[in-house]
Amino acid sequence: MKIITLIRWTVRELAAKATLYVLAGISTLMLLFAALAMGTDSTSDGTTITFFGKPASPPVTHEALADLAGKIEAGFAGGLFLGIVVFGVFGTAGVITDALEKGTVDLYLSKPIARWELLLGKYLGSVAAIFLNILYFIGGLWLIVGAKVGVWNIPFLLSSFLLTYVFAALYAIVTFFGVVSRNMAIAIIGGILYFMLIAGPLEGRQTGLYLLSESGVYRGILDGLYYIFPQIPAMESGAIHLISGEQAQVTPFVQSFLSGGGILGVAAWLLQRRDF
Amino acid sequence: MFAIESDALSKVYKSGVFRRQEVPALTGFSIQVETGQIFSLLGPNGAGKTTFIKMLLSLAAPTSGSASVLGRRLPDVRVREKVGYLPENHRYPGYLTGEQVLRYFGALGGAPSGALPARISSLMELVGISQWRKMKVKKYSKGMMQRLGLAQALINDPEIIFLDEPTDGVDPVGRKEIREILRDLKRRGKTIFLNSHLLSEVELVSDRVAVLDKGHLLKVGTVDELTATGQAYVIGITGTLPEPVTVAARAFVIALSQQGENVTAECRTTAELNRVIDLLRRNNVEITSVTRARSTLEDSFISLITGEAHP
Numbered sequence: 001m002k003i004i005t006l007i008r009w010t011v012r013e014l015a016a017k018a019t020l021y022v023l024a025g026i027s028t029l030m031l032l033f034a035a036l037a038m039g040t041d042s043t044s045d046g047t048t049i050t051f052f053g054k055p056a057s058p059p060v061t062h063e064a065l066a067d068l069a070g071k072i073e074a075g076f077a078g079g080l081f082l083g084i085v086v087f088g089v090f091g092t093a094g095v096i097t098d099a100l101e102k103g104t105v106d107l108y109l110s111k112p113i114a115r116w117e118l119l120l121g122k123y124l125g126s127v128a129a130i131f132l133n134i135l136y137f138i139g140g141l142w143l144i145v146g147a148k149v150g151v152w153n154i155p156f157l158l159s160s161f162l163l164t165y166v167f168a169a170l171y172a173i174v175t176f177f178g179v180v181s182r183n184m185a186i187a188i189i190g191g192i193l194y195f196m197l198i199a200g201p202l203e204g205r206q207t208g209l210y211l212l213s214e215s216g217v218y219r220g221i222l223d224g225l226y227y228i229f230p231q232i233p234a235m236e237s238g239a240i241h242l243i244s245g246e247q248a249q250v251t252p253f254v255q256s257f258l259s260g261g262g263i264l265g266v267a268a269w270l271l272q273r274r275d276f
Numbered sequence: 277m278f279a280i281e282s283d284a285l286s287k288v289y290k291s292g293v294f295r296r297q298e299v300p301a302l303t304g305f306s307i308q309v310e311t312g313q314i315f316s317l318l319g320p321n322g323a324g325k326t327t328f329i330k331m332l333l334s335l336a337a338p339t340s341g342s343a344s345v346l347g348r349r350l351p352d353v354r355v356r357e358k359v360g361y362l363p364e365n366h367r368y369p370g371y372l373t374g375e376q377v378l379r380y381f382g383a384l385g386g387a388p389s390g391a392l393p394a395r396i397s398s399l400m401e402l403v404g405i406s407q408w409r410k411m412k413v414k415k416y417s418k419g420m421m422q423r424l425g426l427a428q429a430l431i432n433d434p435e436i437i438f439l440d441e442p443t444d445g446v447d448p449v450g451r452k453e454i455r456e457i458l459r460d461l462k463r464r465g466k467t468i469f470l471n472s473h474l475l476s477e478v479e480l481v482s483d484r485v486a487v488l489d490k491g492h493l494l495k496v497g498t499v500d501e502l503t504a505t506g507q508a509y510v511i512g513i514t515g516t517l518p519e520p521v522t523v524a525a526r527a528f529v530i531a532l533s534q535q536g537e538n539v540t541a542e543c544r545t546t547a548e549l550n551r552v553i554d555l556l557r558r559n560n561v562e563i564t565s566v567t568r569a570r571s572t573l574e575d576s577f578i579s580l581i582t583g584e585a586h587p
Contacts, residue, residue, distance in 0.1 A: 005383045016371030103367035107428070110333050110361035110438075111384040112353055275289065275336040 002113050003121040010095055010125020011132070019091035020129055026087065027137040034076070035144050049149055067245065069151035074243040076141055077159055081236050084130060084167050085195055089174055092126035093187040096178035105276050116268040123175050123264065130171075131164040138163070155242050162239040165253065169230035170195060172260035172267075179267040195232060202226045203233040230256035230263075277347045279436055279467040280309040280332065285341035287327050287491075301327040303491040304341070309469065309484070311435075314462050316470040316478040318577055319488035325471040326364060328488075329438050333361060346435060357386055360429035364440040364471070366421070370414030374405055374424050377413055378431050385432035392431075399427040404453060418445030426454065430461075437461065440471045455481050479503075479573040487580050494580045502577075503570045509549050511539040512565035513556065521559045525552050540569055 014020045039050045046059035049068055057068055099108060099122050108118050138160040146152040170191060177190030201209055205222045213219070231252040238248035287302040302324040309315040317325045330336040332343055334351040345355045368377045378396045383389065400406040403423040408416065416424065422445055429437050439458075443451045451474075458468055458481050472478050478485060479499055486496040495502060517534050525532050529552060530542040539556075543549045549566075556563060571579075 002384055002386070005380075009380050013369060013371065016369075098369070101367060103363060103365045104369075106330075106333075106335060106361070106363040107366055107368070107381065108384070109335050110356060110359065110363070111381065112356040112386055113384060114353055276330065 002111075003117055003124070006113075006118065006121025007125040007128055010122055011129045013095065014092065014126065014129040017091075017094075020133065023087055023091060023130075023133040024136060026083065027133060027140070030076075030079075031137065031140040031144065034141055035148075038144060038148050040149055065149065066151045066153070069145055069149050070153050070156065070244045073141065073145060073153055073156040074240045077138070077156070077163065077243055078236070078240055080134065080137055081163060081166065081239075084134065084163065085170065085192070088130045088133075088167055089170065089188055089191045092130065092171065093174050093178060093191065094184045095122050095126045096175050097182055097184040097187055100179065100182045100271075102276070109276065115271045119175065119179065119264070119268050119271055123171065127164060127168045127171060130167050131160070134163050134167075135160045153243070153245075155245065159239050159243050162235070162242065162253075166232060166235045166239065166256075169235065169256040169260040170232055172230065172263045176263050176267045179271050194229070198225075198229065199232045202229070203231065227255060228259060230259045232256070277311070278308045278344075279311040279313070280307070280315075280343070280345055280469065282307055282328070282332075282343040283341055285328070285331060285343050286339050287324070287331060287336060288339045300491050302331075305488070305491070305493055306341075307486055307493065307496060309467060311467050312462060312465050313483040314458060314468045314470060314481050316472060316482040316485045317488060318472070318475065318478060318485060318573075320581060322490070323488040324491040325488055326440055329361070329440060329469065329471065333359065333438065357432070358435040360432060360434035360437040362422075362425040362429040362437075362439045362442055364444070366425050368413045368421070368424070368428075370412060373410050373412055374400065374416070374420075374427075375409040377424060378427055381428050382431040387432050395431065395433075396427075399430055402430075402457060403427045404450070419447060419450055422446050423450070423454075426457070434466070436467045436469065438469045438471075441473065442470070443472070443474055443477055451477060475572075475574040475577055485573070487577060489581050499573060500570075503573055503575075504568060507544060507546075507549070508540060508542045508569035510565075510567050510569045511541060511552070511556070511563060512567075513537055513539055514562040514564060517556075517561065518559060521555060521561065525555055537564070542569075 037051045039053070041048050041050045041055055043059050046061050047065050048055040048057050048059045049065070049072060050056065056072065060068060099105060099118065109115065138157060142153065142157045173194045174187050174191035178184070178187035181187060202222065202225055205226065209222055210219055234249070234252035235256055238252055241248040283306050285302060285305045289299045289301055291297045291299055305324070305328060317328065319325050327336060331338050332345055332350065333356065343350050346358055348355050372380065375396055378399065379392055382392050382395065387395065397406070400409050403426050405420055405423045405427070408420060413421065413424065422442060426439070426442060429439065443454055446454060455477065461468060470478065470482065482499055484496065484498055485502055487494040487502070514537065517539055522532060522534070525541065529548055530544060532539065532541045541549065541552050543552070553563065553566070
């Protein structure tokens with residue numbers, strides 16, 4: 001019950017700090033762009049999707065049109081994911097560090113809530129706020145594509161949950177850095193650097209980092225790290241595959257759940273040991 | 277059962293790059309606070325006052341020793357269901373209004389949501405900020421924040437209220453109002469644990485006082501016990517003490533002086549005091565009162581901290 005209170009008020013916090021509205025504003029601009037730009041062009045050879053009147057492909061059958069719509073939606077989802085990484089992390093990193101500030105943390109912890117509950121409530125509140133934004137964008141785009149093209153791609157709508165899940169895995173890292181440093185800038189840098197300098201290179205290690213050495217130990221360490229940390233690029237590409245109507249591996253999602261949970265657990269343990 | 281009890285409680289903070297430097301904040305601190313009392317902890321900055329409260333609230337872990345609150349041995353999260361806390365330099369989320377702060381922290385404290393609106397209204401009225409209930413707290417003055425903090429500490433109708441510098445930044449009228457609130461809480465059986473630098477405030481409301489310095493307990497007792505000045509007595513007389521009587525008295529007491537119609541005699545024993553009284557009566561000096569001399573709490577505090585005798 002207290003975790004629900006923390007989640008609810010964290011969403012309000014992000015709304016009050018204008019984070020939610022800024023993200024919703026960016027989403028609205030992108031949706032307006034899609035609504036104005038997107039259309040269809042039907043000829044005797046079939047139908048195609050147009051952007052500003054220019055066809056995205058030669059005319060295709062209705063079934064192929066659904067595939068084309070799925071690929072366009074997947075492209076938008078990929079762009080949205082990058083937006084979430086940048087704006088989502090920037091907008092929500094302060095939730096954890098603000099709660100741990102001197103003078104504020106005393107107020108929280110003088111209430112009958114455990115430290116892990118405080119951390120989990122704040123973490124889930126941020127994830128819930130990002131979910132609302134993702135749902136707004138994906139839901140809006142789903143309606144626009146459905147209304148303009150006549151393709152109602154349910155996997156695209158459901159990808160709201162997957163993209164939120166990917167953000168949640170990354171946000172576990174941001175939360176960890178937030179707890180360790182109690183500094184918003186370090187939490188943001190930690191999350192972004194992890195995404196750019198660790199997650200990406202580890203995902204492509206077989207064609208990149210492996211080339212630096214042929215040592216089995218070195219490659220074993222890289223493989224170990226890959227399976228210890230959340231596999232964000234793999235999850236992102238899995239979500240995009242599902243939107244496009246293709247198969248996706250479940251393993252990265254399961255592994256990232258365990259890894260993200262573990263990182264949150266370590267953050268909660270460190271928080272529990274700290275004197276305020 | 278004591279409301280608060282600590283037994284040889286100690287806290288050593290570690291600092292430095294490798295946390296090798298040890299900073300003792302509290303050493304072997306043992307006190308007992310009875311239920312329904314206003315108990316004050318006095319001490320200079322860095323004496324360990326806030327550390328003690330933080331350990332009682334499980335915000336900091338003791339290095340050694342033990343403590344219990346309301347009969348529950350710490351750490352125990354359930355204790356905090358019955359405790360209210362106003363920290364020093366508290367910071368509420370600036371985007372909330374005063375009313376929302378109370379609703380938020382009331383809900384976190386486990387207050388029933390149905391009862392919260394009425395409770396919030398009465399508390400805002402009590403601390404005198406009801407007219408600013410809809411104003412964002414980032415616009416609150418320091419005094420208003422302290423009043424809001426007090427309301428927040430009371431939102432869950434706690435049995436023990438910890439107040440760390442509650443009148444900091446509050447004007448004299450506000451301080452008097454806060455004193456009245458504390459007395460009213462005491463009448464209702466609440467235990468109040470007060471940390472304050474304002475010794476005159478403490479003197480006015482406290483039942484018992486402990487003086488702490490550099491983590492060590494120097495003295496604990498009632499305000500009267502702390503301000504009593506040994507065997508010095510103030511003898512109220514009419515008129516001026518004749519010089520020969522003064523000289524005769526000074527021959528057997530430690531010191532004797534007159535200020536207005538008050539003669540202060542510092543005696544070794546009560547027999548000496550009676551001898552002074554007999555001397556005055558024999559010389560037809562009219563005695564109007566005899567009381568034990570007292571210093572202010574501030575005098576006592578400073579003499580305890582500096583190790584000097586009372587003036």
